[in-house]
Every structure is written in C-alpha cells, then in structure tokens.
Amino acid sequence: MEHSGAHRDSARLQSIDLARSVAVVAMVYFHFTFDRVLFGFLPPDTMGQFFWYYFARMIAGSFLFLSGVSLWLAHAKDLRWRAFWIRWLKLAAAAAIVTAGSIWFVPGGPIWFGILHAMAAVAFVGLAVLRLPWGVIAGLALVVFAAAWGPRFAAFDPIWLVWTGLAEVRPAMGDYVPLIPWAAPALAGIAMAKALRLETLRGSEPTRLTRILGFAGRHSLIIYLVHQPILFGLFNLYVRL
Numbered sequence: 001m002e003h004s005g006a007h008r009d010s011a012r013l014q015s016i017d018l019a020r021s022v023a024v025v026a027m028v029y030f031h032f033t034f035d036r037v038l039f040g041f042l043p044p045d046t047m048g049q050f051f052w053y054y055f056a057r058m059i060a061g062s063f064l065f066l067s068g069v070s071l072w073l074a075h076a077k078d079l080r081w082r083a084f085w086i087r088w089l090k091l092a093a094a095a096a097i098v099t100a101g102s103i104w105f106v107p108g109g110p111i112w113f114g115i116l117h118a119m120a121a122v123a124f125v126g127l128a129v130l131r132l133p134w135g136v137i138a139g140l141a142l143v144v145f146a147a148a149w150g151p152r153f154a155a156f157d158p159i160w161l162v163w164t165g166l167a168e169v170r171p172a173m174g175d176y177v178p179l180i181p182w183a184a185p186a187l188a189g190i191a192m193a194k195a196l197r198l199e200t201l202r203g204s205e206p207t208r209l210t211r212i213l214g215f216a217g218r219h220s221l222i223i224y225l226v227h228q229p230i231l232f233g234l235f236n237l238y239v240r241l
Contacts, residue, residue, distance in 0.1 A: 014206040016070060020217030023062040028227050030056055035228075039235045060115050060177055061185040063220075067119050068189025069198065071126045076199035079127070091120040094221055098175075105232075106174035113163045114175035116224070121163060121179060122186040129187065134194035141187035148181035 033052065036042045046052060074080060095116035102111040111117075129137050148165070156166040165178025193199070206214070216223055 014210050014214055016066060016073070017214030017217035018210065019062075020066050020220050021214055022217075023059055023066065024216040024220050024223055026055070026059050026062075027224070028231075030059060031228055032231060035231050035235050039239060060118075060182065063115060064119065064122060064177075064182055065185040065189040067122065068126055068186035068191075069193045070189075071123065071186075072130065072190045072193035073199055075127075075130060076193075079130075084123070084127070088120060088123055090221060091116055091123070094225055095120055097225060102174055108174035109172035111173050111175045112159060112171070113178060114173070115177045116221075117163070118177040118179065118182050119186075122183050125179070125183050126186055126190055130190065134191045137187050137194065138191035141184045141191060144179070144187065145181045145184035 030052070033042065034047055037044060037046045047056075074083060095114070098111055098114060098116055102109075102114075129140060132140075152168040153166055154168045155161075156164050157169050159171065161167065162171050162173075162176075163178055165180035165182070170176070
C-alpha cells in the first residue's frame with residue numbers, strides 16, 4: 001500500500017511540478033529583463049510599463065496559488081506536521097537569506113517581506129482554514145483580494161507590521177508581497193484543490209520528458225536563491241569584457 005500511495009503522489013504531483021516550472025522560467029526571464037535595465041541595456045522606465053508591471057504580479061500570484069494547491073494535496077487527509085515544518089523551515093531560511101543579501105545588493109531597499117516571506121506566512125493562514133468548506137475559503141480569498149482597495153492606516157506604517165499590507169505609506173523594497181492582497185491566490189489555490197478534489201486524482205507515471213520539464217518546479221526554491229547572483233555575475237562579466 002505504501003508503494004501504491006507513492007505511485008499516486010508521483011503521478012499527481014508532476015502536473016504541479018510542470019506548472020511551477022513555467023512560473024520559474026517566467027521569473028528568471030523577468031529578472032533577466034530587470035537586470036538588463038539595471039545595467040543600462042534597456043530604458044530605465046521599462047519595468048514600469050503595463051506588461052512588465054502585471055507580468056511580475058502574475059508570476060508572484062502563480063507561485064502563491066500553487067503553494068495553496070500543494071498545501072491541500074500534502075495535508076488533505078491528515079496534517080503531516082513533520083513534512084510541514086521541514087518545508088516551512090526551508091522557506092523561512094531562504095527568506096532570511098534573501099533579506100540579508102538584499103541589504104547590500106538589491107536596488108530599491110532591503111526585502112523585509114518578499115515572495116518567500118509571503119509563502120512562509122500564508123502556509124499558516126492556509127492551515128488555519130484548511131478544513132473549512134471550499135466555498136468559504138474562496139469567499140475569504142475574494143475578501144482579502146478586495147481589501148487591497150480598502151482603507152489604509154498610519155498605525156500599520158512601522159516596519160514590523162510591513163507584512164500586513166495595510167500601511168498608508170508603501171515601504172521601499174525591491175520586492176514587496178504583503179498578505180493583503182497576496183494571501184488571496186494561496187487561498188484560491190486551496191479552494192480550487194478542495195473543490196476539484198485533486199487529492200483523489202490518479203495519472204500516469206512521469207516520463208523522462210516530464211521529469212526534465214518538471215526539474216525547475218521540483219527545485220524552484222534553490223533556483224530562486226541562485227539565479228539572480230548568477231545573472232548579476234554574468235552581466236558584470238559581460239560589461240567588463
């Protein structure tokens with residue numbers, strides 16, 4: 001039975017790996033363009049253009065949506081606390097690395113609450129609502145998303161409340177992904193996975209092609225951490241040569 005369960009997991013999760021691979025490729029392409037602006041190869045207003053502005057938000061939303069789907073798939077039957085804490089500690093450590101590195105290297109300000117911080121935080125939000133009906137979770141996602149257009153409060157301006165997204169003054173950060181509204185796609189991912197009962201689906205064993213295409217999705221965290229230092233190094237080398 002253990003082998004059968006592993007078969008179902010590997011067959012089911014390859015689609016998530018493939019979707020996450022697409023998000024990883026899009027993220028690397030976005031940062032490649034961002035770096036070209038930074039090094040003067042593209043006009044300085046490029047990233048503020050309509051396409052790039054919303055492209056960045058679609059990438060962040062896709063990662064958070066998939067994190068919600070994965071949370072449900074991992075804990076649909078039982079809360080697997082050991083697996084949860086292992087994954088969460090990896091996310092938290094990676095987020096701390098990003099914050100530490102951004103203090104010196106990221107234009108626009110240190111990243112106190114970026115995409116990895118958001119993913120670590122919404123994991124707890126997801127656990128809190130995991131057993132609610134999917135319609136209720138979807139409703140909560142809509143409320144959180146709509147709150148992005150709601151009032152802001154000076155009381156939330158201090159840096160230690162940066163995670164809320166309710167401050168009157170947007171903090172200067174190279175990457176800022178507060179829970180309002182960015183918990184919404186994660187909640188939507190949970191709701192969709194529950195509504196479609198994705199935990200019950202079975203599929204074929206991954207092929208060599210799907211393993212290759214899903215590689216980036218299976219290793220998205222390490223790729224996130226190393227791709228910008230690699231790109232920066234390559235751009236610096238190109239400029240010097």
